[in-house]
Each structure stands twice: as structure tokens, then as C-alpha cells.
Amino acid sequence: MSNFWHPFGQLYQASHSAVVFDRGEGVYVYDEDGRRYLDGTAALWYANVGHGRTEIAEAIAAQARKLAGYSTFGNFTNRPAEELAGFLSERAPMAHAQIFFVQGGGDAVETATKLARRYHFELGQPERTAIISRVNGYHGTWGFGTSVGGIDANRQGFGDLVPDTYRVPYDDVEAVEAEIVRLGDERVAAVIAEPVIGAGGVYPPPPGYFGALREICDRHGVLLIADSVICGFGRLGSWFGVERFEISPDLVTFAKGVTSGYLPLGGVAIAEHVAAPFAREDSPIFRHGPTYGGHPTCMAAGLANCHILEDEGILERGALLEGELLASLKPAEKFESVLEVRGGVGLLAAVEVAPDLRAKDPGAVDRLAGTVRRNGLITRVLSQGLAFSPPLIVEPTQLEELGQIVVESLREWEATAG
Known part of the structure; x- marks a missing residue:
């Protein structure tokens, strides 16, 4: 058991199932086992120029x-x-x-x-x-x-x-x-x-x-x-x-x-x-x-x-790429478990899980985030769903990758839940 009490973390779960990040490079972070994750949240809305500068x-x-x-x-x-x-x-x-x-x-x-x-x-x-x-x-x-x-x-x-x-x-x-x-x-x-x-x-x-x-x-x-x-x-x-x-x-x-x-x-x-x-x-x-x-x-x-x-002209990318981030996530709306996808103003967006599903299963969003992470993408868990705010250096192909992981994770998650 770890002695580190995590902010916004359930004490027992966080201390028994920690994901230990070891290094970062560009829009990716790596855990101690060497597994690579696309950083879909810029750590916590902040790694704007990316990792490893x-x-x-x-x-x-x-x-x-x-x-x-x-x-x-x-x-x-x-x-x-x-x-x-x-x-x-x-x-x-x-x-x-x-x-x-x-x-x-x-x-x-x-x-x-x-x-x-x-x-x-x-x-x-x-x-x-x-x-x-x-x-x-x-x-x-x-x-x-x-x-x-x-x-x-x-x-x-x-x-x-x-x-x-x-x-x-x-x-x-x-x-x-x-x-x-x-x-x-x-x-x-x-x-x-x-x-x-x-x-x-x-x-x-x-x-x-x-x-x-x-x-x-x-x-x-x-x-x-x-x-x-x-x-x-x-x-x-x-x-x-x-x-x-x-x-x-x-x-x-x-x-x-x-x-x-x-x-x-x-x-x-x-x-x-x-x-x-x-x-x-x-x-x-x-x-x-x-x-x-x-x-x-x-x-x-x-x-x-x-x-x-x-x-490096990074400052403007939050507006230049906002439409592409939103478009990459829009296919998630076809799933019954998703209420809506929000964004379009700046490089940040959210996928909201249907309220009735959250009411029946309070742990639903956390489990969805876990599925997404196992598929190689880090998201931010909100009370309503998942938030996305990748580093501003993210490329359009990486935004496509982000959206594909979310869609595939929703497919797996709904199949498992069903």
C-alpha cells in the first residue's frame, strides 16, 4: 500500500492500483512498464507545449x-x-x-x-x-x-x-x-x-x-x-x-x-x-x-x-484545432450510453455519459475511463463523463487516434456492460 494520498483520489483504490508514469515525450507519456499513452488531458489541462521540452x-x-x-x-x-x-x-x-x-x-x-x-x-x-x-x-x-x-x-x-x-x-x-x-x-x-x-x-x-x-x-x-x-x-x-x-x-x-x-x-x-x-x-x-x-x-x-x-506559433493552435478535436469525438454520440459531445471553443471537449446510466451505476464513468486508458489514452474523469484537452502541439492524425480510441472503448464498454 502506498503512503501517497492522491488529490481527488479514493484513498484505498489509488493506493492499491496506482498507474506510475515514468517519462513524457511530446503528446505521449509512458508508464514504468514502458507502455505508451496518448495524453488526452495535457496532464491536467496544462502541458500545453507538450512533454520533454x-x-x-x-x-x-x-x-x-x-x-x-x-x-x-x-x-x-x-x-x-x-x-x-x-x-x-x-x-x-x-x-x-x-x-x-x-x-x-x-x-x-x-x-x-x-x-x-x-x-x-x-x-x-x-x-x-x-x-x-x-x-x-x-x-x-x-x-x-x-x-x-x-x-x-x-x-x-x-x-x-x-x-x-x-x-x-x-x-x-x-x-x-x-x-x-x-x-x-x-x-x-x-x-x-x-x-x-x-x-x-x-x-x-x-x-x-x-x-x-x-x-x-x-x-x-x-x-x-x-x-x-x-x-x-x-x-x-x-x-x-x-x-x-x-x-x-x-x-x-x-x-x-x-x-x-x-x-x-x-x-x-x-x-x-x-x-x-x-x-x-x-x-x-x-x-x-x-x-x-x-x-x-x-x-x-x-x-x-x-x-x-x-x-513556435503554438499559442494559436487551441483555436485552429478546436474543430478537429470536436469532430474526432462526434462519432461517440451514436452510442446509447452517450448523451452528447461538447466542445468547439478551444482545444477542450467532453463526452457526457447518459444521466440514467450514471444514476443506475455511479461507477460507470470511472470504468469507462479505465477502458479508455487500457486502450492507450489518458482522459480526465468528470462527474458527467470524460474530458479531453490534449497538448496544443497535438497533430490532426493524433486527434483522429484519440477519437478512434474513444469509439472503440465505448464499443467494448457497452458490450461488457450489456
Whole structure:
């Protein structure tokens, strides 16, 4: 039995039936027995430039030899942090963005939601603490992220969570405004939304949703937080994902693809007007931040990764290949066990298992994922089905391979279940 307690893993099963990965190369990973798998999830929505990029490994090693780590609290800094902040600020979907570095996506959500409340406090509106999010939204599993999350299973059993958080349907922008009106403009700090809902089921937004959401937030003086942890760094074909919808959020959370997972890193891009109350000579300190924020070795990984995304034209592939990923999975809809295939906005998609089947057999999705894995493809298990988000370097022939494995696995799985 292993002593490693896996995140989002059933303790007994994970410790007795672990799949031990040994190495990665391009869009493939290999286990300790040498078996190759097509990485259909880019590890966990993040290996955007693929596995085994020696340029990133070399940048990490060089920085670790020079200055592996040092605090950036107060006025301490390092050159890689300054360079990456400048790089991201120039490409952010708001002018003159400040970049607040953290360790991952959960930290980024924690930072953005706390900052939204503190921003209103500094404007003399301390009663503006309500955060509105969407059903099916996923915003990590830290305190604020769990509280604003829209996946019920992730919120259960923890007792009282962060108060003053509210959820509305993910596809009804009018419901957002109705909730703001119900609560009162004077109480609402921010709305948080993923450009495309990821872990909650891969739900692209309805046409015009984000443009209307931006107008609603402006009308009521509410900050708009775009949670681009999954959607950024090419997953939707742009740096932060939201550019696709031609809006400028007030805050953008990011992580995952910023280093393609080579080292942990996340952050928040913050619009100039949100930073303004903290930017004066006599402004208060925003008393928040992790020990490893701005960690120089992680910064070096981010810089190397971002240059690869830009210099090799990888950034745009999330949009260029989105139709081919969806088309490769569409044949799965012919199976009785499949409700629908979703995707088409960015290089991410989902195959949803029929609800009646899931109701009769709660372990159905896990068993389907096991069949897919035995056939050489790694998928992400969701409550409704399987998600797919391969590395952005994936080729059309490999997307065809991905779809063929899913279809063959469904055929085998239905035959066995029947």
C-alpha cells in the first residue's frame, strides 16, 4: 500500500492500483512498464507545449544554479519575476496590468476574490463582499474557491464555507443581473466566471454571453473576474482566453499553461483601476501572498514556456484545432450510453455519459475511463463523463487516434456492460 494520498483520489483504490508514469515525450507519456499513452488531458489541462521540452528544463536548471529561490515580500524581487510580469502585462487583456504571482490556480482565485472585496473596502464600500459565480463552475479547492465553486460534490462535508457567495445558472446571463439586483448593488463585489467551464463539464458560453456580462458588471459597479486558469496560454487560442470574447475583465486568474506544468505557478492580472487604490505613496499594503510568490526558478520556467508558445506559433493552435478535436469525438454520440459531445471553443471537449446510466451505476464513468486508458489514452474523469484537452502541439492524425480510441472503448464498454 502506498503512503501517497492522491488529490481527488479514493484513498484505498489509488493506493492499491496506482498507474506510475515514468517519462513524457511530446503528446505521449509512458508508464514504468514502458507502455505508451496518448495524453488526452495535457496532464491536467496544462502541458500545453507538450512533454520533454529541454529548453524549459535547461532554463530551470540555470536559474536554480544561480538563485534557486528567494522571497519577494516587501520590495524584494528578482530579474525573472520582473521579466515575466512585464511579458504578461504587455499581453494581458487590460492596459497596464499589474501581475500578482502565486503558486497555482487555487491561490490565484483566493487572491482575486480577496482583492475584489478589499478594492471596494478601499473605495469606502466595505459592505460590498458578495461574490457571484456559476453552477458547474470550478475555481479550485482553497477557501474562496470551494465557496464560490459550482460543483456541489466539492462543497459538501466541510461545514461553513466563506459567507456571502452565490451561484446562478452557467448559461443565463440575465440571472446574473437578477442576482445582483436581488442582493443590491451596494453588496456585490464581483462576478467570477470561466471563459469556458472546464472541470464542471466543458460548457462553452452561449453567444454574446461575456459581452453582456461585462455590460451588466459595468452597470452595477461590480468587478468581473475571468478565471482563465484552464483557458489561458493557448487553450482557447490566445494568451488569457477572454480575448476571444472581446472583453476586458477587471481581474484575470491564470496558472497551468503559464509554465505548461513544468513548475507550479499561478497569478492574477489586475486592471490599472483595481490596482490604483494600492498604488499611491500612502496606500495600504494588500496583506496577502504565498511564500513562493515570484519564486525565481518558477519564473524562469514561465518565461521559457511563454517564449515557446509565442515563437513556435503554438499559442494559436487551441483555436485552429478546436474543430478537429470536436469532430474526432462526434462519432461517440451514436452510442446509447452517450448523451452528447461538447466542445468547439478551444482545444477542450467532453463526452457526457447518459444521466440514467450514471444514476443506475455511479461507477460507470470511472470504468469507462479505465477502458479508455487500457486502450492507450489518458482522459480526465468528470462527474458527467470524460474530458479531453490534449497538448496544443497535438497533430490532426493524433486527434483522429484519440477519437478512434474513444469509439472503440465505448464499443467494448457497452458490450461488457450489456
